[in-house]
Amino acid sequence: MPASKILPQVPVWRSLYRVNKIADNPIPFMSDATKKLGDIYEAYIGPRKVVIVSNPDYIQHILQKNNKNYHKSKVVKELLGSQLGQGLLTIDGDYWLKQRRLIQPGFYKQRLAELIGIMTNETEDFCAELDLQIAQNPEADVLKLMMHLTFRIVNKALFSTGLQKEQLKRVDYIVTNLQKYVITMARQPYLYPWLKLTGKIKFYESLRRETDDIVYGIIKERREQKSGYNDLLDMLINSRYEDTGEGMNDKQLRDESMILIVAGHETSANALAWALYLISQRPDVEQKLLQEAEAVLGNRTPTFEDLPNLQYTRQVIQETMRLYPPAWIIDRMALEDDEIDGYKIPKDKVILLFIYGTHHSPKYWSNPETFNPDRFAKENMKDLPNYAYFPFGGGPRLCIGNNFALFEMQIVLATLLRRFTFSLQPNHVIDLQPLVTLRPRYGVKMNIAQRVGAVAKPV
Numbered sequence: 001m002p003a004s005k006i007l008p009q010v011p012v013w014r015s016l017y018r019v020n021k022i023a024d025n026p027i028p029f030m031s032d033a034t035k036k037l038g039d040i041y042e043a044y045i046g047p048r049k050v051v052i053v054s055n056p057d058y059i060q061h062i063l064q065k066n067n068k069n070y071h072k073s074k075v076v077k078e079l080l081g082s083q084l085g086q087g088l089l090t091i092d093g094d095y096w097l098k099q100r101r102l103i104q105p106g107f108y109k110q111r112l113a114e115l116i117g118i119m120t121n122e123t124e125d126f127c128a129e130l131d132l133q134i135a136q137n138p139e140a141d142v143l144k145l146m147m148h149l150t151f152r153i154v155n156k157a158l159f160s161t162g163l164q165k166e167q168l169k170r171v172d173y174i175v176t177n178l179q180k181y182v183i184t185m186a187r188q189p190y191l192y193p194w195l196k197l198t199g200k201i202k203f204y205e206s207l208r209r210e211t212d213d214i215v216y217g218i219i220k221e222r223r224e225q226k227s228g229y230n231d232l233l234d235m236l237i238n239s240r241y242e243d244t245g246e247g248m249n250d251k252q253l254r255d256e257s258m259i260l261i262v263a264g265h266e267t268s269a270n271a272l273a274w275a276l277y278l279i280s281q282r283p284d285v286e287q288k289l290l291q292e293a294e295a296v297l298g299n300r301t302p303t304f305e306d307l308p309n310l311q312y313t314r315q316v317i318q319e320t321m322r323l324y325p326p327a328w329i330i331d332r333m334a335l336e337d338d339e340i341d342g343y344k345i346p347k348d349k350v351i352l353l354f355i356y357g358t359h360h361s362p363k364y365w366s367n368p369e370t371f372n373p374d375r376f377a378k379e380n381m382k383d384l385p386n387y388a389y390f391p392f393g394g395g396p397r398l399c400i401g402n403n404f405a406l407f408e409m410q411i412v413l414a415t416l417l418r419r420f421t422f423s424l425q426p427n428h429v430i431d432l433q434p435l436v437t438l439r440p441r442y443g444v445k446m447n448i449a450q451r452v453g454a455v456a457k458p459v
């Protein structure tokens, strides 16, 4: 039996010294430590001493090979769970498996093919609105626009009747606020008494109750109508557990719907905003995207069959999510003692899988800071180790919406770029803001114009 290896440590004073910076943005701290100590080490992030991993083999061990030994950490389960509810993202063990089996068929490719119409229609309506908006004012924050668009898409895919405009705005606002709360509690839990004293906790509770009222309202209406809408909510309502033949109750439906709304729009919105920023810096990439859209789509809106042919568009999205992975970190907790390549991982240890770190590692990527969509051309992917690229996680808990997101982003990019030009406003600062998702801190402020010779409104 080989002697176990000692986990490299970041000295505690270094974490303390940078405590506020780490609370604000832990990526530089974690990246520095990865450079100095390697792709597995221990450090204090806030009050917790955690293991930080960016080695693809170790990641595969945790997410796939020995996934049964790793559950989500308490931060995800208790904090996110208390805000979003007990759904796929926040549950573990037998209940998770039961829910995953029930919900997975809603995301099979043939089911998604039926949602492509929703994606194209919502994107077209959005373009029409954007036309009006830029006629008044060409300056806009593309992050906000993308949040709005992806929220509309997931809202329609889930509840085809859709939330009403005002409700949509409210839920959007509430979700953003609840996310801020979760992050504050994860990184600075000692602020809780202060938040309670200042009435903030009450405020967050009232926001949660408000979303409950909205979502329960929709579920009640749908149960009463009983007619087929062919959307994700219908699928959730009509699916039956194999063992009992029963369906989900209202609380389960509420929780799973909330999780799909939240998990299903922020991530894609961030990826799209980052993509538009990166493309704005690279006219050569923009030209290739336009040529592909022209060749594949001509004057049509994209269909399901077009998606495999929008290959370069897909590469641009993949490369964007390498540089700016919307889920920049995944966390897990060891259920029992484990050993990874000779490193002892004790029971209850929290492990952060540092997706951003792996995606920027010079070990797996040449010139890792350069935006180069050609990396994802098939012929260039052959030598990439498993789990050197994992924006959607992996193993049994791979993102259930990965194809939904990829199709949606292909459609949105191909449609928007044919209709509009996007240029970054001079002096606009791009910086990272890693919350639950990786956002551009100050948004992406751009000047938007109709593209000269644009496809007016595809048929």
Ligand code: HEM
Binding pocket: 088, 089, 100, 154, 259, 260, 263, 264, 265, 267, 268, 271, 325, 326, 327, 330, 331, 390, 391, 392, 393, 394, 396, 397, 398, 399, 400, 401, 402, 404, 405
């Ligand atoms: C660019 C877009 C997206 C990214 C980068 C992304 C990323 C991820 C990642 C990394 C995980 C795994 C988390 C973990 O293992 O702890 C995950 C899980 C999940 N995602 Fe996504 N996601 C995206 C879009 C979507 C969409 C569109 C939906 C739904 C419509 C969705 C729903 C979910 C759900 C329900 C889970 C939990 C799955 C489970 O544990 O069984 N995601 N996502």
